[in-house]
Amino acid sequence: MTDDIKFNRAVIVGVGLIGASLALAMRERGLAAEIVGVDRDPDVIARAQKLGIIDGGETDLKKGVKGADLVVVSTPVGAVASVAAALADAVDDGALVIDVGSVKGAVAEAAKTLPERVLFVPCHPVAGTERSGPEAGFATLFQDRWCILTPLPREDAAYKQAVDKAAALWTAVGARAEIMDAAHHDLALAVTSHLPHLIAFTLVGAADDVESVAQGEVVKYSAGGFRDFTRIAASDPIMWRDVFLTNKEAVLEVLGRFSEELAVMQRAIRWGDGKTLEDAFSRVRGLRRAIVEAGQESAAPNFGRDEKGE
Amino acid sequence: MTDDIKFNRAVIVGVGLIGASLALAMRERGLAAEIVGVDRDPDVIARAQKLGIIDGGETDLKKGVKGADLVVVSTPVGAVASVAAALADAVDDGALVIDVGSVKGAVAEAAKTLPERVLFVPCHPVAGTERSGPEAGFATLFQDRWCILTPLPREDAAYKQAVDKAAALWTAVGARAEIMDAAHHDLALAVTSHLPHLIAFTLVGAADDVESVAQGEVVKYSAGGFRDFTRIAASDPIMWRDVFLTNKEAVLEVLGRFSEELAVMQRAIRWGDGKTLEDAFSRVRGLRRAIVEAGQESAAPNFGRDEKGE
Known part of the structure; x- marks a missing residue:
């Protein structure tokens, strides 16, 4: 064909x-x-x-x-x-x-x-x-x-x-x-692409604002997880500005859901509610496995980026 | 030595x-x-x-x-x-x-x-x-x-x-x-490791909750950015529960700053304020470069995970 x-x-x-x-x-x-x-x-x-x-x-x-x-x-x-x-x-x-x-x-x-x-x-x-x-x-x-x-x-x-x-x-x-359907596309992509980018841009920006932690420290200890976010936060600013301006409704909708979940996590941390945290963290592991199995992700730990020539 | x-x-x-x-x-x-x-x-x-x-x-x-x-x-x-x-x-x-x-x-x-x-x-x-x-x-x-x-x-x-x-x-x-100093460690790591994990766990969990977007779609279109978050969200739930229970103060502090930033982004999207978005997105690109230069990150696009044998 x-x-x-x-x-x-x-x-x-x-x-x-x-x-x-x-x-x-x-x-x-x-x-x-x-x-x-x-x-x-x-x-x-x-x-x-x-x-x-x-x-x-x-x-x-x-x-x-x-x-x-x-x-x-x-x-x-x-x-x-x-x-x-x-x-x-x-x-x-x-x-x-x-x-x-x-x-x-x-x-x-x-x-x-x-x-x-x-x-x-x-x-x-x-x-x-x-x-x-x-x-x-x-x-x-x-x-x-x-x-x-x-x-x-x-x-x-x-x-x-x-x-x-x-x-x-x-x-x-x-x-x-x-x-x-275009509307469904915009909602699905708000979940799988637009919100992740917004969160990454925001997290990387916020890290820069904690005065008592120097940028040099953020760089040095980024292997603790932060560096994962910097990849998509390095994406083209104009392209992403346009995405958020043109997909406002769907982004605000999924952002609202994210914020609600985050408030639940925040409350669990404040009150020392380990069970809520553990349950929430446990249920998300399967999704990564599914993404790897669907051929959309590397199965190697750390995306394989730390593999040294051995 | x-x-x-x-x-x-x-x-x-x-x-x-x-x-x-x-x-x-x-x-x-x-x-x-x-x-x-x-x-x-x-x-x-x-x-x-x-x-x-x-x-x-x-x-x-x-x-x-x-x-x-x-x-x-x-x-x-x-x-x-x-x-x-x-x-x-x-x-x-x-x-x-x-x-x-x-x-x-x-x-x-x-x-x-x-x-x-x-x-x-x-x-x-x-x-x-x-x-x-x-x-x-x-x-x-x-x-x-x-x-x-x-x-x-x-x-x-x-x-x-x-x-x-x-x-x-x-x-x-x-x-x-x-x-x-232990207290400074806990704040620096709250920024570079604990908050990123909390955000990743929360984002991946929230994606599962948008009823009108099937999990299969989240999997299929995860290369739009979502898959980056699933890596650290696949980390050990017990280990991370303990981190949040024992580093409550510092995590809540940096989470507060993140939430403030996110509110600013949300407002900019709602009001169509492209300049605020573009400025915020532009300023974070340098941090990734610094992390790559410090040898804490792969310089390859997509962490190098998509490199096909060519």
Whole structure:
């Protein structure tokens, strides 16, 4: 099936971690005759071209997408709406347009104004690292990860074909495609991605504020657990600002639940209620095992990062 | 200097992750003529002996420590006081007694009742994995990690010698020894270890509670960030219960600061205040870089866990 997927001119709008990784994965598998990068920053284009990620580049969006049969909008999610609007009269008929944003409700809302001839399929590959920029890209990023598609409410055959094509593209680069309602996506991802990032950013920031503990000490004793949080707290600030601004409802909902649980823990500590603590800590061990078994996590202790050459 | 460190009969009380790792590290470096395990659970002793971690074992503490010149109390921190009390009249004169607990104030308090002839030096190696039991032990666990010693307020030469010996032991197994006040230790570790664990346990527990998001979805989309939290949330529940029960003040203090920060983030999300979010997210990136540079963390994206054989 994936043999069918082949594009003539693929245009990556925003050549960052995700855009560059998709370009590299497509290139490795020969999924496009030509891959072009569009970025507002000419330096990003120059670097991406030098790294062999793109064949050429363009800072002007409308010029860049001319002749494209695939447009990948891989900007921070806050910019997807304005890019999509700009594409409305610039993109060729029949071109597949996808995004890769972490929030889908806001994207669906913005897509309402697109003319029917634009075949826009909202996508979210649930994959990434804490790095940003074209240098961060690598071809295996999507391998064995899930990519969620939240198609617009359209029943026409051309659009259905576009959805199939988008799913086939993600499958071709190693991901597992899944169709989902945008609202449900936003709640599920608020749980598995947005809240964890918010908590990590907050915890790392708060550690910096305890005056009597020097930053040098935080660094030295970070192997006690803190360092795990610093990975996702090193993620791109603009990207994450946009996620929280565009997925407000769902994030506030799951944050409320987290805060309630935390209050229960706080009370148990204050009152010396060991049973509540032990019960709560015991019940969460199974979830990690399930994640490892599902191939979404390394089974090695400490993520395998401390393995010394022995 | 570490050439001097050699024990005749080292006794490990509680053969779990830390006790087993120290035994293996000492064995690898020939730091003890004989290593004996003491554990209430005869099955743990049998397993540890089979794995070559200990030469022999004993379920009775007082019998086990007879003739020992080193006793390592590596039980959950809540049990350290009662073990130390039991050791008071059982341990040989001149034996070095150390613990490895994550909380030091409570240990120092309990140590006040020990007779002067017991040379007890509270220690905390800031190292570990999410695994438990003797099978989890490995000889390089302490390599390049810090071990904090919080000596009791004693000025006698025998005790000072014991502190030096304890520091030399940790240095000999690859760690960097540091002397610190117990109260300061408890606050610094509340920041770098205890609060991160509490937050991880709570977040993973809360994810389980959002009824409309199935556990299968949490598993599938965990690569969005959630899986990072599950590692330390898989840690030993009893050990962590004891940490929170014995380091209540410091944990509640840093938890209060975290909650304040989180309220600021929550408000920024509710009001769409992108600048506050972006500023907060931007300032924490440097801390990870410092941790990597200090050799306390892997520089590889995603902790290196996703590296495919290429």
